[in-house]
Amino acid sequence: MEIFDVAIVGGGPAGSSCAAFCALAGLHTLVLEREKFPREKVCGDCLNPSCWPVLERLALARQVLDLPHSKLTSVEFITIDGHKVSVDLPTGNDCEISVKRSWFDDLLLRRAREVGAVVREKTTVTALEHNGDWKIATATNEDFHARALIAADGRNSTVARLRNLLPRAARERVALQAHIPLPRNFGKRVVLQFLREGYSGQAPVNKAELNLCLVGTPPTISRLRQWAQSHFEIAADQPWRTITPLTRAPVPCAHENLLFIGDAARVVEPFTGEGIYYALCSGELAANALAKISRGKDRQLALRKFARGCAEMYQGRLWINRLARAAVLSPRLASFFIQAARVEPIFRSLTTKIATPKL
Numbered sequence: 001m002e003i004f005d006v007a008i009v010g011g012g013p014a015g016s017s018c019a020a021f022c023a024l025a026g027l028h029t030l031v032l033e034r035e036k037f038p039r040e041k042v043c044g045d046c047l048n049p050s051c052w053p054v055l056e057r058l059a060l061a062r063q064v065l066d067l068p069h070s071k072l073t074s075v076e077f078i079t080i081d082g083h084k085v086s087v088d089l090p091t092g093n094d095c096e097i098s099v100k101r102s103w104f105d106d107l108l109l110r111r112a113r114e115v116g117a118v119v120r121e122k123t124t125v126t127a128l129e130h131n132g133d134w135k136i137a138t139a140t141n142e143d144f145h146a147r148a149l150i151a152a153d154g155r156n157s158t159v160a161r162l163r164n165l166l167p168r169a170a171r172e173r174v175a176l177q178a179h180i181p182l183p184r185n186f187g188k189r190v191v192l193q194f195l196r197e198g199y200s201g202q203a204p205v206n207k208a209e210l211n212l213c214l215v216g217t218p219p220t221i222s223r224l225r226q227w228a229q230s231h232f233e234i235a236a237d238q239p240w241r242t243i244t245p246l247t248r249a250p251v252p253c254a255h256e257n258l259l260f261i262g263d264a265a266r267v268v269e270p271f272t273g274e275g276i277y278y279a280l281c282s283g284e285l286a287a288n289a290l291a292k293i294s295r296g297k298d299r300q301l302a303l304r305k306f307a308r309g310c311a312e313m314y315q316g317r318l319w320i321n322r323l324a325r326a327a328v329l330s331p332r333l334a335s336f337f338i339q340a341a342r343v344e345p346i347f348r349s350l351t352t353k354i355a356t357p358k359l
């Protein structure tokens with residue numbers, strides 16, 4: 001029977017980065033991914049500049065820039081009444097870019113494979129047994145065995161649910177996303193637009209397409225979709241991807257032989273566009289912990305260090321996340337603040353804080 005050092009459930013940014021770092025550290029690594037890549041994913045497609053150092057360590061920064069992408073030069077906040085506040089983003093090598101998740105995630109998963117991870121796509125994890133090692137059952141009726149398990153399976157984590165760790169979701173909001181034809185003269189800006197029913201995020205992802213996200217409550221989301229149809233002149237039968245929840249409590253990230261990373265561990269408000277960074281970074285932290293344990297270092301110490309690393313990653317940033325959540329839950333209030341010209345510096349400093357490289 002083949003026993004992997006580590007099995008990773010989910011091949012998004014968290015799972016792929018973790019798999020690549022684990023394989024590079026010499027661990028016999030397995031990734032189990034439900035979908036066949038390349039696949040799209042509900043996301044604003046914006047890569048926070050903090051991602052670059054992690055992508056450098058994965059030897060992927062150059063390849064990411066070889067994918068079709070847009071270099072983003074500013075964020076424009078638009079109030080309910082149409083008042084606009086524009087904030088410049090950092091320029092140069094550390095700039096924020098937007099890239100379709102189908103391209104980006106596929107590149108990461110291929111990197112994990114290249115450096116030695118075994119990747120099984122179209123393989124949905126359905127059951128878990130823990131008897132010292134893990135026995136992982138899948139919808140394809142195959143069982144896999146591993147010494148350690150990583151949950152990188154997103155905000156509705158099956159692993160967390162199967163271990164009775166998944167917090168009850170606050171199903172107060174839902175997100176829709178589509179790629180639509182890029183409106184003429186849209187420019188290189190990210191638009192964050194407050195609307196009576198919620199908000200919309202817009203970013204050009206290449207020369208021809210705009211990523212359009214809508215976030216609202218179940219009763220208002222169809223009105224948001226109608227707004228988008230008339231505002232962007234898109235067809236009524238435009239297909240939309242959808243996801244919920246937008247908010248839920250975090251799952252403790254470090255357990256005996258089980259680590260949670262990325263959205264499986266903590267869901268952040270999409271408005272700040274930082275989720276991919278947290279996914280990549282927590283993937284690397286988890287791989288470092290497992291590499292230390294496999295080299296015979298103190299397990300508890302490695303787990304504590306991993307948990308501390310994750311806490312530090314969010315340190316000083318969760319208040320921005322809470323502020324963003326408060327703003328998007330009350331678009332009228334947020335619009336009022338944006339209009340009050342004297343608080344524009346707050347938006348500038350918040351945007352700078354979010355878009356400044358962290359590692």
Ligand SMILES: Cc1cc2nc3c(=O)[nH]c(=O)nc-3n(C[C@H](O)[C@H](O)[C@H](O)COP(=O)(O)OP(=O)(O)OC[C@H]3O[C@@H](n4cnc5c(N)ncnc54)[C@H](O)[C@@H]3O)c2cc1C
Nearest residue numbers: 010012013014034044045046125153154262263270275276
């Ligand atoms: C509307 C919206 C806009 C956003 N915009 C941005 C943005 O612009 N920038 C940004 O940085 N972040 C953004 N985010 C957040 C970002 O999308 C996530 O933080 C990021 O995708 C987390 O990566 P992950 O690898 O943890 O999880 P995911 O990307 O969700 O990957 C999880 C993977 O696990 C697989 N999986 C799930 N269940 C199973 C199972 N049972 N068995 C096997 N595989 C399984 C899935 O198929 C998936 O591939 C946005 C989020 C939303 C909702």
